[in-house]
Amino acid sequence: MENIVFLNGDFCKAEDAKISIFDRGFIFGDGIYEVVPVLKGKVIDKAPFYERFEASLKKISLTSPFCRAELDAILDTLIAKNDVVEGGIYMQVTRGVAPREFYFPENTPATFMAYTFKKNIIDNPLATTGVKVASCEDIRWKRRDIKSISLLGQVLAKEEVHQKGVYEGWMVEDGMVTEGTSSAAFIIKDGVIITRPLSNAILPSIRRKLLLEYTKAHNIKVEERLFSIEEALKADEAFMASATTFVLPIIEIDGKPIGSGKPGPMVQKLREMYIEAALKEASESK
Template sequence: MSIYFIDGKFADKQEISISVDDRGYYFGDGVYEVIKVYNGKLYTANEHIQRLFESADKIKLSVPYTEQQIIEIASKLVENNNLDTGHIYLQVTRGNAKRVHQFPNPSVQPVFMAYALTNPRLVANMEVGITVKSVEDVRWLRCDIKSLNLLGNVLAKQEAQEAGCFEALLHRDGVVTEGSASNFFGIKDGVVYTHPATNLILNGITRQTVMRLCQEIGLPIEEKAFTLREAFQMDELFLTSTTSEVMPVVAVDQSLIGEGQPGVITKKLQEAFAAQIPVPIGKN
């Protein structure tokens, strides 16, 4: 049995219904977040929830709960669903209203929904690395907003999947931006590079964690965009996301990166990230 949270109450999934007039359904008029859970504990929850509010503010959407209330809801979902390793999905839409493009006037109550999902760590992929396919980035120009408008991401991910790849490596006019659901990093001559946190990418929470880890372990890192051509010449490539953590990229468009296996620096960052993961209750 899966316990969800919607309209101010916890309920079994079978009891949940969404109105056909929800603006999230009509327009993708809403925002979302995904919080990782390790060993029954929320990981970087505050950062994710703060970004939820930031995304909502950018589209003039009011979140109907405080940050602390959302923490409590997420924690309760972990408990009610006996979640060990997985994630909590949070979503806020502008609410139920007649289908017109402009905001409802008068405004309506936003719809807040959350649920828990078991999602084990992708350890096997992390050990051997994954392949990606380069795809032209044709999304809108506000990728810094974690909105429900994901059709461009969906199409890119599907193109990668049809090519037998794990992820799409997006590039705009030949400049690497991010993945369909991840951030990308390149390593050249011991320096770690990643696209600056502009409107062209989502400033990933795991991205921010990895940048901090680079500083802590003494790895030089630059927020500097690199081209697709430069990506092929990197010594190492990796992507980051809430569900993929630090994921080595061993090939782009069937061309090997470096020696075609996870690199030394990527492995060092994987180890540093793993050290951040909350341990099971009662263990050190």
């Protein structure tokens, strides 16, 4: 986390940023958030980022206090003030400060905050070694398509798999994998990428969206359907995708190797494909 943050119209030091204990984000988890990657000091994946951000706001009847042009300026300023070359930005909108009543308060300004963080995305050593995953029960609510700040289900799942010494968890509901605790989930069999179709059961992952576009352009076959842990264990390769990891190979699930137990060639190709497109967007960004 970097030192200069943005809160309700002002840039300030992180230690000086204060939010009321009556903010509905604190009381109810009444808000949404986004994470967007930064490469070469530029926000990337900007169009799908704004699309999902605005969709989540609309689904909970909340309006952003800033338009896209204003948000562009805020994010660019945050990047510059914190000297971020590679990493990401976290931003959050809540329904604001009001007496504790469950119904929506009237004429209450939203709370908006954002901060940057530095992270090695391109040369992530985990892309070379691969990561291990453990399965866990999906106990979340039924509107996972909303990027809600209410993440207790994911927190509990993350802690469960952390105690098992693995990098990520794959959540399972009715015998089928939904998604990772903070990533999209994919398996590969006979050259075909398999991933769960979009619905209220999963978050509309931006990395998923872009990867499917890239695979279509390269004539790589994709099947959008449900799959189980048992099927994943028989896959040739598996991988996860998220905002600040892009594509990472999964080499083990529940202590059992996937394929050769090492990062496979197709996942490496997909990662290279994604990085190439991301670097191009960063270079062309004004």
